[in-house]
Amino acid sequence: MKTLNSTIGGFAGAAALNIVHQTVKHFLNSAPRIDLVGEQALNKSLKLAGAKPLRGDTLFATTLAADVISNAAYYSLIGIGSRKNLLTKGTALGLAAGIGALALTRQLGLNDTPITKNAETKLLTVGYYLVGGLVAALTIKALSKKKPLKIPAHVNQDMPVIGNS
16 A cells, blocks of 8 residues: 555645646746656657657657656655655655756756756746645545555445445
8 A cells, every 4th residue: 555655645746746747838838848857858769769859749748657657656655654744855855856857957968057047947846846745645644544445344345236236
């Protein structure tokens, strides 16, 4: 159950990160364009593998899917080990991801301008990843508190369940 809770939490964090990113970019000119960096990374990887670069909606959808999966795996690490300090772990991993995005993009041979064009863009980049880490931590914490459903003794357990034939 611990692994499942961590996986669900990781996906919740990744979803939050991407929902915030995809929403804010439509309303704020200084919003980071993490998607553009991801598209560069995907096409660079495809070229290195000898495959044709992707374009348009296919590039966007493939990058988004890869982003959600990789961030979900990363954020699920929050649930490893003790359940104590989940919010601290979520904060630390979120900040590390955001700062890492700012510090490593250029070193990986990618154009970092979409996430570093000004101070507000940099702050939002780190903030998005922080939101993802906190949502993941809170989800894991909430799921960890859930107790298994117990059937009361007075309920006839031989009764057929709707949908089970």
